[in-house]
Structures are given as structure tokens and as C-alpha cells.
Amino acid sequence: MHINTTPADFVAWFRSVAPYINSFRGKTFVIAFGGEMVEDGKFTALTHDFNLLAALGIRLVLVHGARPQIEQHSARKNLEDNYHQGIRLTDTQTMQCVKESVGRVRVEIEALLSMGLANSPMANADIRLAGGNFITAQPIGVINGVDLQHTGCVRKVDVAALKNRLNFGEVVLLSPLGYSPTGEVFNLTLEDVATSTAIALDADKLVFLMDTDGVQSDHGDTLKELTVAQAQAALASKRVQSDDINLFLPCAIRACEAGVARTHLISRHTDGAVLQELFSDDGIGTMVVESTLNTLRDASIEDVGGILQLLRPLEEQGILVRRSRELLEQEIERFVVLEHDHRIVGCAALYPFPDEAAAELACLAVDAQCRDKGYGEAILDHMAVLAKSQKLKKLFVLTTRTAHWFLERGFIESPVTALPAQKKSLYNYQRKSKVFVRKI
Template sequence: MQNITEFVHWFRSAAPYINGFRGKTFVVAFGGEVVSDGQFVGLAHDINLLSSLGVRLVLVHGARPQVEAQMKERGAEMRYVQGMRVTDELALASVKEAVGIVRVEIEALLSLGLANTPMAGSDIRVAAGNFVTAKPIGVLDGVDLQHTGEVRRIHAEAIQKRLEDGEIVLLSPIGYSPTGEIFNLTLEDVAVHTAAALSADKLVFLMDADGVTGAKNKLISTLTVAEAQKLTERKRKTQDDLTYYLPAAVQACRLGVKRAHLISRYRDGALLAELFTRDGVGTLITPTPLETIRAATIDDVGGILNLIEPLEREGTLVRRSRELLEMEVDRFLVLESDGMIMGCVALYPFPEEKAAEMACLAVQPEFRRRGFGDRLLEAAQSLARKKRMKELFVLTTRAEHWFEERGFVETAPEALPRRKQVLYNFQRRSKVLRKVI
């Protein structure tokens, strides 16, 4: 029963994401290790689910381990310059063979429709083709990389047409030149330029680590592009795949991709957990801070009510009807995270006394230890100063210690502005705290 209750709670909390993702374009990129290590079986189930929810998907696969295996069989020498493979004729033959094998295996797994499996009833159609035009990198450090190339153009219109037809587009790390040459590309290069060309809503990289880690190896759940760029400089000394994927995520966001995610390929269901839970399981990189505080609009009334109604039921806040909230919504500031209202606060100025009441401060319970309350308090104080208020006061029945720790001092109801004194509820007996700002 507990598991059922938890599932229902999770499913309900995922509803805003399900509604928000319908019709959006996601690019999911993964190395050849995901296929060779058997992890694509679970990933195929999650891709099927996303597709059934109306997400437009482009998959970009790598083939490094498969290429290396083919080269060993052929006795070919593996040479690298600045981390890039020198692709001579023998290496190119290995690349074509390996990419073909990986692509066929991916298509086969996405075509499964067996009963009693997560793929039952699925009707996934996979589109592949020459969607990538490439050009040679040329000579680096005096070495000709030959058939190693980089993306010149992504044929976005052709890809969009396939997506509009309900197909999943599968891209390989090879590109073609107008002269008929074939080039070996990196999956990061293909993924970044594809996401940018499509103006994708999300670019997801599956990697060895859980995401980006900071002090004491703790996972960093969100980073701005600026923060990620600083970490990129530090990570260049390491040898893991983060050295490739983190700069690629930064580049994608700078090229207009709205969100980039770094998640573990080892964690079953990581793609779903990252996309459909508030905290995710990896690292999210965004062009601007994920949480923003802004003036509330009429469209935010429902989100504010969801926040304050539980606090009203327990008596922490005075009840406000929807009609009253709609009339006073211009008094509210909201803290928005990833399109959802996570906190709110209201400010009621009393210009005659140069004082303002801060009211209805509320934060989603699971986010109360993240400093959201402090950020809303600071925003309310800043707004009060802009309105030339000299003093901020609050009425509270349960949070007097929280406010005292932030510089508020308890005072008598008689110290309230006159118009507020008339409205003071002596049965509720709220404590009055004030702060000079």
C-alpha cells in the first residue's frame, strides 16, 4: 500500500511536466558504451514512454568502443591529436562498420513490441538519413586528421518534418560532404549543433558520472552557464567523459538550447527521474538561474493558492478567497522554478506611516531548506525600499523565531499603522514584529 501511495504522489507531481513536455523537442545523446554494456534496453523503454507522451525525440549515438574493436580486428593503429582520432582509410572503414552495427541494434531495440514488457503496444518509427553535412578539421599540431571532421550544417527542416510525422530521428557520429566524402564526427559535436539547429528545449547527455560534483564529491543539481564555464576550466585536467560533455552542454546553452542535462548512464530510469522530478538525479545547466523572483500575474493565482491553502488549513495563514487573491495579486511576488511556483510573499504599503506589511510568506515544504524564504524576504525588503518605506512589519502566530533571527523585533499591536490596527484580530492574537529597513 505504501508503494502505491508513493506512486500516486509521484504521478500527480509529474503532471505539470507531462503537460509541459508535450510537443517539445528533446535531443538525447549517449556513447556507444550504452549499447555495448546493455544499458540501451532500459533506455529504449524510457524513450518509448517519452514518445508516447508527445515528446519529439532526436537520438544521437556514439560508437567509440565499437570503432576501437573494429580497428583492433583490422590491426589498425589508433592515433589521437588533442583528443581527436586520426581517421585514415583503415580507421574510416572501421568507423562505418561500427556505426552501422550500433545503429541497427538501436533500431531493433526500439522496434520491440513484445507483450508483458514496457514496449508492449508501441509503434515507434525510427528515421535515419544524411541529415548532417560535415567538413574536415584539417591539420592539427602538424598532423593531418584526414577523415576526422566537424559539423558544417544540420538539415533542420528535414529533421523537423520527420518529427512532425511522429518519428524518432536517429543520428550517427558521421557526416557527409557535398563532394561525397564521409567524415568521422564526435557525438557531442553532432548533438550540440542538432539541438541548436532545432532550437531544442532540452539536450541530455548520458555519461559515466551522476553529473557534475563539487566539494566533497557532492552532486551539483543546477548550474548556470557562467558557473559551468568556471568548472569546465578546472575539469580539463581530468580524464573522464565530463571533460567532453560539460563544455558541450555549455556550448549548447550559448547557442540557444533552453536546458542541458548531464545524467548517469548506469542509473536505470535516470532519464525519467531527471525529467519528471523537481530535484532530478543529475546536473541541469541553464543560461540563467533556474529560480527567479518576479511580480505575480493573474495566471499565478492557482499556483499561489496551492501554496497557501495547506497553511491556511493549519491556521498559520489567514484564509484568502480566490476572489480576494485575484483582486490583490498585484501585491504578490512569486518565486518560480522551472515554470512552477515554489514560493510567494505579499507586500501591503502604508504610505502615511512609511511602513509596509509583509504577508503570506510561503514556500513549498520540500524546498524550505534551500533558502527560498530568505530570498523572498530580501525581495520584499528591496521592493519596500523602492517604495520609500522605512519599516517592515509582519503578523505571525508560529514563525516569530524565524523572523527574529532575521532582524525583526517584537512590538505591541498599538505600534501598527492606524488602518492596520482597526483590522487587528484580537482573537487570533498574532504576534507583531517590525524591522527598520
């Protein structure tokens, strides 16, 4: 715990990550990082994060690159780096450099992942690494008259063998090399190995560590979440992005279209980037998903616990009237919930008064960590449409602390007499809630 962190802050933080810890257990994550991570000495910190993920029961497949090491080795042998349409041309001499460089990088990674230093996150670590000929490759061949020789692409991933190692609790480490049935070795790209493996394993997450923070907006802000359609639009716009984004974003799109649930593009320069991205709502990079993570739906009895979690803090502050679990269960058909990535982050209830063509909007609540994202407004708009579909003419709310929020959204402060007769008879004059009404 940081020296300036209070016990209360620590408890709040730990509770906030608990849902992720629970949902990630047993899931498969493919994490890809370039040889730069090893070259600049930052891989030690990353090993600590990998150890933590493995300790939480996450099935890890790590894919490493070796580009800077290959380039340095080639330079020492006075070999020229040849690229054709952005793809390395791997002749016989270069292939020898590739094999030697990849081998050295892999040994160094294995050594760092084997550390068990006292007073470090790796203390008593028991990471068992697995490797092997899991990737079958084929030559890319001739492109526009240029033979790329030993440069290849993934042809097949041995899913059964990989799952066997993961089922034994081992962390799989894949190198950017592939083998053919005829015994040839091919130089592959990190992104091809990682993407193909994630697709073949039907991974829950694919993570790329890169030099930039993620996809940038026109204003220079990192876009936290993109659907596949939005990511494709960003690429089609030809807006200037980093080389890494132009390389990895198409891989993210390909993975999500093929069934990988989430792909994350994050900066390798941020300490704890993997943990910050995976264990917080906002993350620190860009997450690409097949479609939006938000689902607004009718509540069911299974949602009672999640709704209570949202309502209790507001009830304790006196913002909402306390409801018992029993009452909530009885009235659950009145509620809708907003889910973000399968976690309830918002709710509201609608109580119609058809004789007076009105409906009360009650229990509108949004998780404190998810405010300022438009979730409350989305729920309000949904409830207005729902009320309108029931031939109702106006919505009203009773509130003590959120008057301005409703005023900003078209509600008008009204006297208690504006309430439907049944609601007016139950009005609590001691609580003195203000009444706001909006025509729909």
C-alpha cells in the same frame, strides 16, 4: 507503483510530474549516449524511457556513439588506435571499422527500440524510427602538421528534413557519421553531432548520458544547476573533473550560448536517469542554462491560480488565513511571485501603512518541494527593498507557526500594540498570531 508506495504517495508524485508532462508536450529533446550503453546491456531500460517520452508527445532526436565497438573491431584487425590532441585519426582501414561498427550498433538500437513485449513499458509501443543523411560533414583537416584524414566535423544539419520526420511523430536516430557533397563519409564525434543538431533545431533540451553524475563542487557534491558563466568559471579554474565533464561541459556551454534552453549532464549508470532528471525539480545531474532560472516579479491576474496552489496547503494547516480567489484577484497588485523555470514556486504580499511608515509582509509561501533553497529569504529581501523604496521604516508579520524562521532573520517579537492602528483594530484575538517586527 512500488510495493512500499502508498496510494497517497503515488497521487502526490503524479501531481508533481503533471506540470512537466504538460509543458514538455511538443518540445524537442536531443539525447546523446555512447556505445557503452549498448555494450553493457543497459540500453533496454533506456528504450523504455524513450518510449515513455515519445508517448508524452516529446519530439525525440537520439544520437548514439560507437567508440567501444570501434576500438574492439580495430583490435581484432590489429589496427592501432591513433589519437592526436584527443581526436581520433581515421585512416582508410580505421574508417572501414568505423562504418561496420556504427552499422552494427545502429541495427541493435533499432531492434531494441522496436520491442513490444507484453507486461513491459514497451507493450504496444509504436516507435517509428527515422534515419538518413541529415548531417553534412567536412574533414577536420591538418592540425599541427598531422592530417586526420577521414575524421570530420559537422558542417550542416538538414533542419527541414529533420523537422519533417519529427512532425510525422517519428523518433530520429542519428549516428556519428557525416557525408560530404562529394560522396565521402566522415567519422564524427557523438558530442559534435548532438550539439550541432540541438543548435540547428533550436532544441528545448540537450541531454548527455555520461559515466559521471555531473559537475562536482569542491566538496564532491553534484552541482544541480549552472549558468553558462558559472560553467565557464568551473572550466577555467582547472579544478580536476572527470574526462567526461571536460568533454561535455564545453558542449553544454556552446549549446546554451547558441540558444538551446537547457543542457543536462547525467550519469548513464543510474536507472531511469533521464526521467529523474527531467521530471523532478532537483534532478540527478547538472543542468546548464544561459542565465538563472529564477525570476522574481510582480504578480499578474494570470498568476492567481498558481498563488492559490501555494497558499491552499498552508491555509488548510492553519498557518495562513484563508483568502478567496475573489479577494486574491482584487489584491493581486500587492503580490510578487518567484518563478523557477516558468513555474511559480514562491509568493508574498506587501500591505503598506504609510502613515506609520510600516508595511505588513503577508502570504509568504514557498512550494514544499523547493524549500531549503533560499527562496523564502530571497522573497523577504526583495520585499524589504520594495518597502524601503516606499519610504517605509519597518516590516511586520503575524504568524502562528513560523516564529523561529523570522527570528533568525532579524525580526523581533513585539506586542500587538506595536501594530499600526488600522491593523491593530483588525487583530484576531482568537487566532492569537504572534507579531514580529524588523526595522529596514
